[in-house]
Amino acid sequence: METTILKVSGMSCGGCVKSVTNVLAALPGVAKAEVILQPGEAKVEFDPAQVTRDAMKQAIDDAGFEAS
Numbered sequence: 001m002e003t004t005i006l007k008v009s010g011m012s013c014g015g016c017v018k019s020v021t022n023v024l025a026a027l028p029g030v031a032k033a034e035v036i037l038q039p040g041e042a043k044v045e046f047d048p049a050q051v052t053r054d055a056m057k058q059a060i061d062d063a064g065f066e067a068s
């Protein structure tokens with residue numbers, strides 16, 4: 001298991017935090033996602049054999065936010 005931190009912009013409330021958390025948690029290979037509104041950040045515990053950082057970024061972007 002590895003841990004990474006993604007910067008997430010575009011979140012303005014707890015609902016957004018929940019949305020991003022759910023999007024990440026839904027990805028196969030993501031064990032744990034912790035999203036913080038201020039500053040916009042997602043700490044993700046994941047299995048690198050199943051999911052990539054790029055896939056996480058893409059999923060967050062698809063949900064209407066922006067990750068880097």
Ligand code: 9UX
Pocket residue numbers: 011012013014015016017
């Ligand atoms: Mo609250 Mo976040 O309505 O889009 S979910 S701002």
